[in-house]
Amino acid sequence: MADMPEIGKISPEIFSELIYPRLGAKNKSVLVGPQHGVDVGITEIGGKAVSFTTDPVFIVPEYGWERAAWFAIHILASDSVTSGLKPRYLCIDLNLPMEITKQQLEISWDIIHRECEKMGITVITGHTARYEGCHYPMVGGATVIGVGELDEYVNPRFCKAGDKIIITKGPAIEATGIFAAMLPQVIEKEYGKALNEKAQQVFYKMSVVEDAMTAVGIGVRDKGVTAMHDATECGIWGGLYEVAQAAGLGVRIEKEKIVVEESVEEVCKLFGIDPYASISEGTLLIACKANKADEVVGALKKKDIKASVVGELTKPEMGMTLVEGGKEKKLVHPIVDPFWRAFYGALDKYKS
Numbered sequence: 001m002a003d004m005p006e007i008g009k010i011s012p013e014i015f016s017e018l019i020y021p022r023l024g025a026k027n028k029s030v031l032v033g034p035q036h037g038v039d040v041g042i043t044e045i046g047g048k049a050v051s052f053t054t055d056p057v058f059i060v061p062e063y064g065w066e067r068a069a070w071f072a073i074h075i076l077a078s079d080s081v082t083s084g085l086k087p088r089y090l091c092i093d094l095n096l097p098m099e100i101t102k103q104q105l106e107i108s109w110d111i112i113h114r115e116c117e118k119m120g121i122t123v124i125t126g127h128t129a130r131y132e133g134c135h136y137p138m139v140g141g142a143t144v145i146g147v148g149e150l151d152e153y154v155n156p157r158f159c160k161a162g163d164k165i166i167i168t169k170g171p172a173i174e175a176t177g178i179f180a181a182m183l184p185q186v187i188e189k190e191y192g193k194a195l196n197e198k199a200q201q202v203f204y205k206m207s208v209v210e211d212a213m214t215a216v217g218i219g220v221r222d223k224g225v226t227a228m229h230d231a232t233e234c235g236i237w238g239g240l241y242e243v244a245q246a247a248g249l250g251v252r253i254e255k256e257k258i259v260v261e262e263s264v265e266e267v268c269k270l271f272g273i274d275p276y277a278s279i280s281e282g283t284l285l286i287a288c289k290a291n292k293a294d295e296v297v298g299a300l301k302k303k304d305i306k307a308s309v310v311g312e313l314t315k316p317e318m319g320m321t322l323v324e325g326g327k328e329k330k331l332v333h334p335i336v337d338p339f340w341r342a343f344y345g346a347l348d349k350y351k352s
Contacts, residue, residue: 008233008337012036012245032083032155037242039079039230040146042153049153051083051146057094060137063181065104067203069111074207075281076144077119081212082228082284084154084220085146087119092126092142095134119209154216156246156287158226161315164293165243165253166286168211168300168307170260171236172275173282175339176267177203179346186350191266199263206282214303215286215296224292231283234334236276239285241320241333243313247287250318253311253331261306271342277334287313 004014015036023034031049032042040053055076059068080087092112096105116123121144180187180199188196208230218224227247231239236258244251255276268275288296293309300307314321320331 008340011335012333031153035156035246037229037239037246038156040083042083042085042155044150047150049085049148049150051080051085051148051153052143053079053083054141054143055079056138057092057140057142058137059108059139061104063178063203065107066111067181069108070115070204071206072108073112073115074209076142077115077121078208078212078230078281080144080146081209082154082230083146084152084212084216084225084228085148086213087121087144087209088147089145090116090121090123090126090142091145092123093140094126094128095140096128096130097134097136097139098130098132100130152216152220154220154225154227156227156243156248158221159243159247159249159287159313160226161249161313162290163226163287163313164290164309165240165251165311165313166215166288166293166296166300166307167231167236167258167310168208168284168286168305169205169282170258170264170306171280171283172264172268172273172278172339173202173261173280174206174232175235175273175275175278175280175343176261176264177206177282178339178343179267179271180263182343183346183350186346187267187270190270191263195263195266199267202261202263205261208282208284210303211284211300211305211307214299214305215284215288218292218296218299222289224296225286225288227287229285231280231285233279233337235278235280235337236283236285237322237331238277238333238337239280239283241331243285243287244320247313248316250314250316250320251311251331252314252318252321253323255322255324257308257310259306259308271346273338273342274334277337278339279337
């Protein structure tokens with residue numbers, strides 16, 4: 001029996017042992033059920049494909065209330081769009097700490113409302129209250145619902161060996177954005193004002209909504225994108241492993257081809273974490289038909305989204321391969337994201 005992880009998401013082994021065998025009543029309308037490494041579930045309702053994704057409402061007051069609320073809603077929407085379907089509805093439960101004020105709630109909700117308006121998302125139900133025992137940053141949960149045609153959604157089961165892998169923005173987007181928001185004085189002292197300002201700009205790259213909608217605009221399944229995954233906990237290495245595993249395929253990745261945003265390598269070095277294994281909300285992993293890969297990358301670049309073709313899915317017997325410095329080695333799942341320990345360690349060190 002597998003052990004529970006030290007912190008963060010449960011492992012594939014725990015998921016398979018405890019969660020997957022117990023999924024309630026069976027229903028033939030489910031097109032995509034719970035699967036480790038897949039961000040959404042999809043069902044057929046009224047002849048349409050309807051996607052569902054659920055996550056915590058994650059609000060960190062120390063980011064500043066406006067940035068915290070922007071981050072919270074884009075985390076939710078970013079998982080939803082990996083289905084390829086446009087997000088349409090939001091159900092949100094806010095279990096707020098007693099110390100939140102009316103003004104703070106107003107600022108937060110106004111940002112959530114405005115970002116939902118921009119993305120075409122309608123709030124349809126929810127629950128809002130203050131309770132004892134509730135604490136930041138996990139202040140509730142929410143479900144985003146997407147709607148589209150039955151031939152519009154993407155999923156790892158549509159992937160085949162030979163599909164190219166595209167990565168947007170590169171590693172450690174979230175890790176860099178959070179460090180920049182929380183410890184700007186530390187970054188500026190080490191690297192200067194110019195690099196600190198670049199790190200600050202990474203914060204608003206922590207969304208894959210535009211990335212995903214741009215990519216599927218080229219085409220889906222046999223005409224383009226076959227699957228997408230938001231590289232959150234355990235970063236690019238974890239995300240690539242999960243995509244290949246969910247597709248039942250191998251993968252071959254060339255590390256040097258992965259784009260990297262300015263300031264990421266310096267910030268990760270400062271706080272002692274591997275950027276490629278670190279949390280990276282805002283980084284989209286895209287599996288795509290080979291003959292459409294360059295067109296997808298071109299469309300992303302037109303939106304000023306850095307992206308590159310970094311490898312391909314392979315036959316399962318070829319396994320998970322990472323090419324680094326011209327040498328091949330096995331691509332392994334990090335299991336535990338190094339960001340959390342480094343982040344809380346840095347807060348203790350620099351905020352005390």
